[in-house]
Amino acid sequence: MKPTEPVEGGAEPTVDFAPAGRPRPAPAGPSTQASASAFGGSLPRVDVVAGSGIHLSEETRSLLRVRLRAVSLAMSFAFGAFFVRDLFLGGHYHDLFVAAFHAVVVAAFIASFLRLSGSRPIALRRLRTLELALFGMTIAFFLTVHYRLVQLRVAEGDRVMLIATVKNSILFIFAMIVLYGMFIPNTWRRAAAVVTCMAAATILSPVALRLFHPEVFRFAAPLLTFETLTDNVLMLLIGAGVTTYAAHIIYALRVEAFEARQLNQYRLTGELGAGGMGVVYLAEHRLLKRPCALKLIAPDRATDPKAMSRFEREVRTTARLSHPNTVEIYDYGRTEDGTFYYVMELLDGMNLADLVARHGPLPPGRVVFLLRQACGALAEAHAAGLVHRDLKPANIFAARRGNLHDFAKVLDFGLVLPPPEPGLAEISREGNIAGSPQYMAPEQIAGAVRPDARTDLYGLGAVAYFLLCGRAPFAGPTAMSVMIAAARDDVDPPSRYRPDLPPDLERVVLRCLAKSPADRFPDATTLDRHLAACPCAAEWDFERASEWWRAHRPGPETRDPHPSAGR
Numbered sequence: 001m002k003p004t005e006p007v008e009g010g011a012e013p014t015v016d017f018a019p020a021g022r023p024r025p026a027p028a029g030p031s032t033q034a035s036a037s038a039f040g041g042s043l044p045r046v047d048v049v050a051g052s053g054i055h056l057s058e059e060t061r062s063l064l065r066v067r068l069r070a071v072s073l074a075m076s077f078a079f080g081a082f083f084v085r086d087l088f089l090g091g092h093y094h095d096l097f098v099a100a101f102h103a104v105v106v107a108a109f110i111a112s113f114l115r116l117s118g119s120r121p122i123a124l125r126r127l128r129t130l131e132l133a134l135f136g137m138t139i140a141f142f143l144t145v146h147y148r149l150v151q152l153r154v155a156e157g158d159r160v161m162l163i164a165t166v167k168n169s170i171l172f173i174f175a176m177i178v179l180y181g182m183f184i185p186n187t188w189r190r191a192a193a194v195v196t197c198m199a200a201a202t203i204l205s206p207v208a209l210r211l212f213h214p215e216v217f218r219f220a221a222p223l224l225t226f227e228t229l230t231d232n233v234l235m236l237l238i239g240a241g242v243t244t245y246a247a248h249i250i251y252a253l254r255v256e257a258f259e260a261r262q263l264n265q266y267r268l269t270g271e272l273g274a275g276g277m278g279v280v281y282l283a284e285h286r287l288l289k290r291p292c293a294l295k296l297i298a299p300d301r302a303t304d305p306k307a308m309s310r311f312e313r314e315v316r317t318t319a320r321l322s323h324p325n326t327v328e329i330y331d332y333g334r335t336e337d338g339t340f341y342y343v344m345e346l347l348d349g350m351n352l353a354d355l356v357a358r359h360g361p362l363p364p365g366r367v368v369f370l371l372r373q374a375c376g377a378l379a380e381a382h383a384a385g386l387v388h389r390d391l392k393p394a395n396i397f398a399a400r401r402g403n404l405h406d407f408a409k410v411l412d413f414g415l416v417l418p419p420p421e422p423g424l425a426e427i428s429r430e431g432n433i434a435g436s437p438q439y440m441a442p443e444q445i446a447g448a449v450r451p452d453a454r455t456d457l458y459g460l461g462a463v464a465y466f467l468l469c470g471r472a473p474f475a476g477p478t479a480m481s482v483m484i485a486a487a488r489d490d491v492d493p494p495s496r497y498r499p500d501l502p503p504d505l506e507r508v509v510l511r512c513l514a515k516s517p518a519d520r521f522p523d524a525t526t527l528d529r530h531l532a533a534c535p536c537a538a539e540w541d542f543e544r545a546s547e548w549w550r551a552h553r554p555g556p557e558t559r560d561p562h563p564s565a566g567r
């Protein structure tokens with residue numbers, strides 16, 4: 001069946017009307033499109049949740065700073081000790097240039113230590129530059145000393161000391177390569193690039209010698225046998241290789257520890273979609289290996305600690321709901337930086353917004369079938385004193401459960417931020433209104449009374465309207481105009497957009513959409529009874545649903561479980 005009007009308002013996220021002048025922060029999370037193995041696609045790996053607080057690069061920045069500080073301190077002492085020895089106790093200084101270079105190296109390490117000990121923040125890029133400068137300078141110094149000493153040994157005609165000098169230099173460079181790999185947090189690629197440069201500079205130094213000092217090269221030539229050359233080259237290359245591998249292991253462990261700290265025992269493996277409150281990820285419990293959906297509340301939605309603790313309470317209450325048509329909450333918690341998340345069962349299927357967006361308005365019997373199941377979920381929640389407050393097509397899933405299709409699952413129970421306060425209803429202290437305007441009951445919009453079970457029945461009526469007509473009951477160019485229309489205007493009868501709509505079902509829908517809660521059904525069970533009494537209720541069941549899904553389920557290669565996600 002095709003929509004008689006363009007489909008609109010289906011996947012409207014919960015909106016946050018910030019007061020004028022206060023820009024609405026961008027939703028958290030990477031913008032990658034959803035995909036999930038449960039739906040047949042290949043998964044992007046989500047290493048770190050953007051927007052969930054400290055990012056890995058942020059952690060790398062502080063770690064690098066600490067490590068560079070430690071390296072600077074250690075090197076200040078090491079180079080300082082050699083400097084004092086050579087200057088005052090009779091060491092290797094044979095020319096002023098090396099002495100001056102040595103002094104510069106010591107001074108640079110001391111300056112670097114002092115700068116890194118300060119409290120001023122330093123960007124990661126600057127730290128990386130400093131890292132390369134310090135290690136580059138050290139290697140350059142070693143090579144300079146090596147070069148001068150080789151010249152000296154040649155002048156003295158001392159081949160034994162020449163061999164010792166070369167071995168000494170190689171040992172120093174080898175130590176620098178290992179020090180770099182162990183101390184500097186790096187990906188293996190970056191570690192490989194830097195240590196290869198260090199090794200290559202040393203390996204290629206005989207070439208430079210041959211080009212610029214052929215007489216020195218001639219003197220050393222008898223020593224440059226295949227064996228001595230391969231000894232030195234292999235030693236440096238093996239050092240570089242082992243260091244790269246060690247850097248890789250250290251990095252992998254760091255990432256794992258970071259992820260574990262971020263989301264405790266959950267590993268994020270893909271993104272399912274983003275809504276007004278945050279991002280829903282495909283996740284896996286590290287030990288149980290059970291796939292699940294993890295919703296991370298956007299930090300900008302969770303700044304009020306009072307609202308958050310009430311929200312947490314509601315998640316706890318929701319977790320106790322056991323109706324099969326309510327999405328099961330497995331767990332909840334906070335990331336290391338305090339960002340709230342909860343974990344729920346992973347649903348296979350499509351939310352109703354996507355279903356209509358993709359396949360057009362639904363047959364009346366199917367609408368009744370889905371709504372009746374939602375009524376069951378609502379009845380249990382209402383009896384427990386929970387009001388959903390944000391019923392909309394995107395929050396009801398037509399899921400597959402075992403071999404049952406069109407198994408309705410109600411999502412996000414009572415999880416609207418901020419929750420109601422007497423006299424404030426859905427309007428927060430900062431002047432924000434939380435909710436989805438096209439599905440908000442007039443009393444929610446007015447904020448005059450505390451939403452109750454009948455508020456949810458209005459929401460369910462608005463969802464029914466959307467499922468039947470492919471459009472929400474009230475439309476408008478802005479969210480505010482939609483809310484004004486919902487509070488003030490009479491709704492167009494759905495039969496205007498859906499002429500074949502059975503009148504009894506239309507009456508039920510319009511009664512749900514009554515402006516005054518008193519004119520609606522008193523509770524979800526009564527609504528369910530009225531829906532069951534519609535003759536079209538007999539036109540859809542699980543068997544029909546299975547046939548429909550078999551015919552309409554896209555192939556794995558084209559499957560996109562949430563076409564509205566990321567819209």
Ligand SMILES: Nc1ncnc2c1ncn2[C@@H]1O[C@H](COP(=O)(O)OP(=O)(O)OP(=O)(O)O)[C@@H](O)[C@H]1O
Nearest residue numbers: 013014273274275276277280293346347351394562
């Ligand atoms: N348990 C789940 N299993 C599979 N997909 C889910 C699950 N929960 C949510 N999704 C999907 O993730 C996407 C984002 O969900 P979310 O609830 O954040 O969006 P929303 O309902 O549009 O926004 P809001 O936060 O405003 O209610 C949607 O496409 C939704 O269908």
